[in-house]
Amino acid sequence: MDKIKIRGGRQLFGKVYISGAKNTALPIICASLLTDEPVTIKNIPFLSDITSLNNLLLQIGTKIDVKEEELNGHKTQTITYHTPEPSSLIAPYDYVRKMRASYYVLGPLLAKYRHVELSLPGGCAIGARPMDIHLTSLEQMGAHIEIKNGYVVADIDGRLKGAHVAFHSASVGATCNILMAATLAEGTTVIENAAKEPEIADLIDLLNKMGAKIEGANTSTLTITGVEKLHGMTHEIINDRIEAGSYAIAAAITKGRLELVNANAEHLKTPLDILRKMGVKIETTDNSIIVDAQNCTLHGEDVFTDYYPGFPTDLQAQFMALMCVSQGAAMITENIWENRFMHVPELMRMGANINVHGHASAIVRGVEKLSAAPVMSTDLRASFALILAGLVAEGETIVNRVYHLDRGYEHLEEKFKAVGADIERIKESDW
């Protein structure tokens, strides 16, 4: 496993090109299974989660053609997915345990091929991560579902039937799965309390271009009129709001100035408002965000995570790192995941002053400075929080278990080096 070494104390200046959104790419790649025609997706980020999902699709029988191309000022991948006839309708444990989002094959394979066997992903570091909404909704649409030997085995006779489904939580994953399944169902499906994240709107855009009939994008009620067949097309995915938010915090914590190119400020309203309240200057254009924290004194602000457009849980750990070196106290409340404070003990090893109350709230009292330490990544976003802490800590921080970062942050060291960070990857072979 590689490590990342950071020598803290440098302000960051320059441009960071924001990549295509991981959490959009994953469902959209699986949506290609809904048609036997080729689907071309542009702006796919270079991430290990994409490689893992591609490997799963290869074993399902999808033909994958990858082209690298320059898009919006930086190198991206354009990938064509073509599944004329699947050779397997099974998503095995070894794939799903590596990448939970493999469960996005459930809706498309069931709707198009009437059978699917999906290993249950199980919990992970941030929580139990149940799938009850996905499964009960598919049952309401006429699927027969059994859990056998750790697998969801789902079948339908004929086509799925349109149904009125009401989610008990506005789940992103369930919204994507049921949306995809409903496109090929007989009749109309209405999803109540659907997730409203921008990633969902992008999936709806893609599905409608494929011939689906979906109304209600960006609202919590989605109406899908089923069609018999979808077709291929080309789609460019949106950029990653969480990556943009993470680099915005990097500018703030180092008291630097970064221009986040290809970032959509509309998708980051709540986190950018918090940064402004903390004292950071922010300007936005149609496709960029300029974050300027030079000569700013940062003050802690309370944050509570919520469904979109609320504050994203995927930026909670990074904001906590920022609060650690801001003046005053800030309360951070995690409302989405039951175990998403794993970064707290690591930040405390670097000198942070954090008190966790129960499993949902933490009070962070700002300290003058952090000191470098060897630390351990526990999940993707926690890992970025440790990088942020390392950027301002005195001395040399070593972040272990870097594979978490490689799942969701494209070309991380290159992007940081280009704006002045003293950061390098130590390959496992060089330890």
Ligand code: EPZ
């Ligand atoms: C997506 O996960 C993201 N992953 C997560 O990002 C993100 O943290 C999460 O949405 C919330 O925004 C991807 O898009 C691949 P959910 P997902 O279903 O879809 C409960 C990252 O760092 N729930 O919206 O798995 C669940 O327990 C990752 O990039 C049920 O109760 O999350 C949670 O409390 C981590 N039953 C809430 O809903 C269900 O059947 C939201 O979960 C499904 C979910």
